[in-house]
Amino acid sequence: MKILVTGISGRMGQAVRQAVELNPETELASTHDVGQDIAAAMEQADCAIDFSFHGFTPELLAAAVAQQKALVIGTTGHTDEERAAIAQAAKSIPIVYASNYSVGVNTLFWLTRKATTILKDYDIEIVEMHHHHKLDAPSGTARTLAEVVCEETGMNYDTDVMHGRFGIVGARPQRQIGMHSMRGGDVVGDHTVIYATDGERVELTHKASSRMTFAGGAVRAALWLAGKTSGLYNMQDVLGFSD
Numbered sequence: 001m002k003i004l005v006t007g008i009s010g011r012m013g014q015a016v017r018q019a020v021e022l023n024p025e026t027e028l029a030s031t032h033d034v035g036q037d038i039a040a041a042m043e044q045a046d047c048a049i050d051f052s053f054h055g056f057t058p059e060l061l062a063a064a065v066a067q068q069k070a071l072v073i074g075t076t077g078h079t080d081e082e083r084a085a086i087a088q089a090a091k092s093i094p095i096v097y098a099s100n101y102s103v104g105v106n107t108l109f110w111l112t113r114k115a116t117t118i119l120k121d122y123d124i125e126i127v128e129m130h131h132h133h134k135l136d137a138p139s140g141t142a143r144t145l146a147e148v149v150c151e152e153t154g155m156n157y158d159t160d161v162m163h164g165r166f167g168i169v170g171a172r173p174q175r176q177i178g179m180h181s182m183r184g185g186d187v188v189g190d191h192t193v194i195y196a197t198d199g200e201r202v203e204l205t206h207k208a209s210s211r212m213t214f215a216g217g218a219v220r221a222a223l224w225l226a227g228k229t230s231g232l233y234n235m236q237d238v239l240g241f242s243d
Contacts, residue, residue: 007052
């Protein structure tokens with residue numbers, strides 16, 4: 001499979017390029033950075049892998065739809081309008097859109113869903129930490145974890161997620177998900193889901209030490225898209241967890 005890697009000057013772009021070059025089933029067709037001609041870069045590729053900036057997504061989608069090319073989108077921080085644009089494009093082309101491409105993190109998503117069905121009456125808090133260069137907070141992975149908890153508990157992300165606490169906030173209501181973002185050093189990505197009740201606490205944690213974990217997963221997703229019809233998929237589909 002011939003792959004276009006966007007955001008090539010970024011840390012993830014470089015990691016994806018390396019993963020593409022190391023995989024015997026993939027070939028680096030072209031690379032792209034914001035400001036360059038995306039249509040020209042996409043012409044030689046079967047699929048584009050994007051870890052750039054959410055503001056670039058509409059331009060990427062337009063080029064992919066026009067040329068009928070598959071997409072793997074790992075960029076996070078999308079607005080509601082950008083998410084809607086991704087869903088619209090997926091009616092014409094196959095797209096894998098995930099907040100995290102690590103096999104371990106996707107196992108954490110699955111475990112969080114299972115744990116929440118059992119521990120839905122516990123106080124649930126989510127803690128994430130990333131390097132000091134990261135632009136968005138909370139991380140896309142942390143948001144996905146909160147969305148999983150919301151689905152299993154009937155809570156709403158917009159109204160029931162508390163992003164940090166400050167001052168006299170009162171007693172913690174049961175119908176709440178605490179979300180806490182830490183930034184520092186060169187941390188690739190740590191995520192913990194905490195379930196607490198009187199007398200005990202359960203914690204599910206994933207810690208990444210290399211971006212190649214995510215890059216390899218993205219290449220795996222691109223290969224999975226070969227021959228797929230149009231549709232919006234995620235890494236749970238790629239790994240068979242959705243079944």
